[in-house]
Structures are given as structure tokens and as C-alpha cells.
Amino acid sequence: MKVVLFCGGLGMRMREFSEAIPKPMVHLGYRPMIWYVMKYYAHYGHKDFILCLGYKADVIKNYFLNYNEYLSNDFTLSNGGKEIKLENSDIDDWKITFVDTGVKSNIGERLKMVEKYLEGEEVFMANYSDGLTDMHLPDYLNNFLEDNKIGSFLWVRPNLSFHVVSTADESGLVNSIQPFAQTDLRINGGYFVFRKEIFQYMKSGEELVIEPFRRLIEQQKLIAYKYDGFWMGIDTFKDKQVLDKMYADSNVPWEVWNKQNQNDRNHSTLAL
Numbered sequence: 001m002k003v004v005l006f007c008g009g010l011g012m013r014m015r016e017f018s019e020a021i022p023k024p025m026v027h028l029g030y031r032p033m034i035w036y037v038m039k040y041y042a043h044y045g046h047k048d049f050i051l052c053l054g055y056k057a058d059v060i061k062n063y064f065l066n067y068n069e070y071l072s073n074d075f076t077l078s079n080g081g082k083e084i085k086l087e088n089s090d091i092d093d094w095k096i097t098f099v100d101t102g103v104k105s106n107i108g109e110r111l112k113m114v115e116k117y118l119e120g121e122e123v124f125m126a127n128y129s130d131g132l133t134d135m136h137l138p139d140y141l142n143n144f145l146e147d148n149k150i151g152s153f154l155w156v157r158p159n160l161s162f163h164v165v166s167t168a169d170e171s172g173l174v175n176s177i178q179p180f181a182q183t184d185l186r187i188n189g190g191y192f193v194f195r196k197e198i199f200q201y202m203k204s205g206e207e208l209v210i211e212p213f214r215r216l217i218e219q220q221k222l223i224a225y226k227y228d229g230f231w232m233g234i235d236t237f238k239d240k241q242v243l244d245k246m247y248a249d250s251n252v253p254w255e256v257w258n259k260q261n262q263n264d265r266n267h268s269t270l271a272l
Helices: 012-018 033-043 057-065 107-113 137-145 196-201 211-218 237-248 256-271
Strands: 003-007 048-053 075-078 083-086 095-100 123-127 131-133 151-156 163-167 174-179 192-195 222-226 231-233
Touching: 003 033, 003 107, 033 048, 033 131, 033 256, 048 057, 048 107, 057 095, 137 151, 137 192, 137 222, 192 196, 196 211, 211 222, 231 237
Parallel strands: 003 048, 003 123, 048 095, 151 222
Antiparallel strands: 075 083, 123 192, 131 231, 151 192, 163 174
């Protein structure tokens, strides 16, 4: 199943990091955010990517054009350095299509511009390229495929420290105030799944989650997948700090590929 990644925005709320690079190229550890998102999908067998490029597209292109497997994986050096053997690899079996979708295009316009690269795909996935999760993707896909809907997205609690205020009327008299995390409010966390019919609901210049989604809602063709596990978007400097701290502490729930390796090791140990 192909995966469309939206990675052409300006990333205005991350200007501290994204002035010279696009937001998906902001690093977590020694890899950019977009790598973690792609690695997540690849772990579940989805390795055919379409990148919707825009702002600083050359940075993303150069990263993959000059990708060095030896810097990202274990390897064995022998014969005085004349022979190098990779012990594992990551992107060697990925297929990546790079598409210039403009600097100022919205998400809907970017998706329409790559429609031709999705020919023959009954179902495809899409994502913002700046959110991480430990969600078990096969469960999510099965939930979507068993339903006769056209679109789905991850329905999550956001990483916000704001307080929600309720007032009696326009006078401003406060009825209640509580942390956002203690409310029932949830947001669109990306990780979209679409049937090819989504393009029939889109018109030129429209933002994906506004007009097209409203049409889907009217026809009861849009579902939200509720998920209470780990999810976090990187929209602000504070988000970056939180993820950096988690990474430094080896608290990396989004690295589902390493969880599998750990489970395999545990099973091997038990077998012994």
C-alpha cells in the first residue's frame, strides 16, 4: 500500500529549527522526523512512498540522495578497511517518489497533484510527516477495510498544556476551567487512510480536512480511529524539547521496529 507524505509546508511554528530546513527534516537524535515516520510504515511492510515536496525541497532530496547506510546501521570492517559488510540496513528496499507540489499549496492541493502516482491503488495512506505514534498499524487498517468508508484518521488526545474554559454567557462569567488533558476533546492526529474515491470529493484549491471532509461527513463516509496510546506531534519548540528528552532517556515508544526486535530477543531467551 502506497504512503503519501505531506512535507512541503513552511513550518512557521518551528522557525527556531526550520528556518533553513523543512520541518520534517528537524532531527530527533541523528535522524530527521520524516525518517521515523517512514521507518514506522516500512516496519509494517509499506515501503512505497510519495513525498509531496515544497519548502526547501532540495534539503529532503539531498538527504536521501546522499543517504549513507553505514552511518545508520551496524557494519563489520575487515581487511584493513578494504571490506565493509552491513549487518543490517534500513532504506535499501524503499521506493521513494519525489514530487514538487509547490511552496504555498495546501494539503488538499498537494494530494491532488500526486493523484497520478496513485493510479491502480484502491486504498492508500497519507500523513503529515511530523507526528509519531506506537499504534499497531495492521489493527487500524483492518478496522478501516472492514468498513465501507472512504476516509479515516487517527483520533487522539493532543499534547497541549492549555486549559479549557467554559463560561455562562457572553459576560465572561466562568463556569469551569480544567486542563485540556482532562477533557473529552480530541484532535485529528493524521495517519490517514483513503480509498481512491476520495478524489471525487475534492475540488481545486480546497483544503483536505475542510470542504472534502465535510462532504464525506454529510454522506457518513468518514471515520475517526480512537487511539489512547502514544501519539505526539512536533509543532513547537516545546514539543521538540519533550521528544529530545524522551530520546535521551531511551524512552522511544514510536520505535516500534525496535520493540519487535526486543520481543524476539525475549522469546529467544525464554526458549533457552
